[in-house]
Amino acid sequence: MSVQTASPRQCHSTPHVNCADCRLASICLPISLQIDDIEKLDDIVQRGRPVQRGDRIYHAGENFHAVFALRSGAVKTVCVTHDGQEQITGFYLPGEIFGMDGLASNNHTNSAIVLETSAICEIPFARLEELSSQVPSLQRRFFQLMSKEIAQEQQLITLLSKNSADERIASLLLSISTRNHNRGLSAREFHLTMSRSDIGNYLGLTIETVSRVLSRLHKQGVIALDKKHVIINDLDALKSVASIPTDAVK
Amino acid sequence: MSVQTASPRQCHSTPHVNCADCRLASICLPISLQIDDIEKLDDIVQRGRPVQRGDRIYHAGENFHAVFALRSGAVKTVCVTHDGQEQITGFYLPGEIFGMDGLASNNHTNSAIVLETSAICEIPFARLEELSSQVPSLQRRFFQLMSKEIAQEQQLITLLSKNSADERIASLLLSISTRNHNRGLSAREFHLTMSRSDIGNYLGLTIETVSRVLSRLHKQGVIALDKKHVIINDLDALKSVASIPTDAVK
DNA sequence: CGGCGCCTTGACTTGCATCAAAAGTAGTGG
């Protein structure tokens, strides 16, 4: 089970870094908090051991007691239908929060599965809730996070409902690119941590279609593709495949 | 513009009913609040004039300042893509809360459009937020509402990603039926307030497909259908079309 | 009555799924 991936430990994945010093603070939960409020938040955040590919952070059906912030690595959330099929509902990158499903019913509706060696902060919800009452900007921030989650899912709904296979895949690549960029990484070049099968599941496509579309984009020179390593050669062309105006900031 | 539908004014749409007396209290925002907390909530709720089919409660891009509870009638929320297409992201029935998009960015990402003569409660968010800090059970309730919204959207994502036209439409009928039932109305017989085109838009199908599937269900005797009036003749058969186990509660 | 939306139905087309097989990649153990 100890699948050590090539992903090296990075400075921000060391357990002792606190929220104030974390280089992801500008995009994570602490946004817009005062320094002493960050310290209060810091007190309730639990930083765990690195987790490995395939590990589950929580299971669907499990009691909900915490939300999670991803420090490094990547995570997917999946929910299971009546007939046992899995649907991936989101991919999470460093600085992003997951696990807010399950708040409604006190039980997680999704499972969270680790895609590559990751470092994760656990934030016990009871204490977060309590602190939110005392720190209005934290309460607001948390409302915003949930609202952002809703907005993103609506984007996905639109993608699934209205867009072709090409558009869906181009959109996903652009989304990852943008999120990488916001974390201060390259928008042009990145590693697809998820398998073709994960991508297909997420976008409502078969793995064959995913493979074909990626090959075509490669042949057309829009992207360069080596296994899971992606380079966006022509950003405007990719946006045009995604039917996104080239001037859209997104 | 004044499209007066056949829908009669009902007792719970009269503006003077307060939260404590509203017959939707058991499924609306006040759930699990103490009686004096309901009164505090009641103080900030604004009950407006009835609105008509086609009216917009808020526009995409508009400043976010309130969430809304539907007292009677029906509402759809839509968001607009880059290329000007509309995507319906939800249908709302009495007792349900909408307008929580826009919390993230302080601007609504959706528009809310009235489907039939409706009565709506407006809840200014600033005051709700403030009250939430003082009343932990309200804060919790509001977190839950947003989380429920997330869970429902994930259901829709799964539906769009994995299910056939028949399954999508049967699922929608069952969802409306269940929600009616929870409001104390008939689960067997109801009025489809939305047009075929709305249904198609919501479910990622063309209006022709919607029409064909409904006709087929009618011919098979699973439902009776007269214009917008629906009677579910064989609930188990409908669940089976939706690929939902017949013993599933929801 | 005639015009305008909304809905239904039929004939045809197509994008993606399905089926099938081969090629590439990784992990394991001799």
Next chain:
DNA sequence: CCACTACTTTTGATGCAAGTCAAGGCGCCG
């Protein structure tokens, strides 16, 4: 280091569910 197994990805051939195009019906309103 290579052979072996298992898994993932690619590529090709074929089929079908749902989209598109087109025509006609029904109800509503001026």
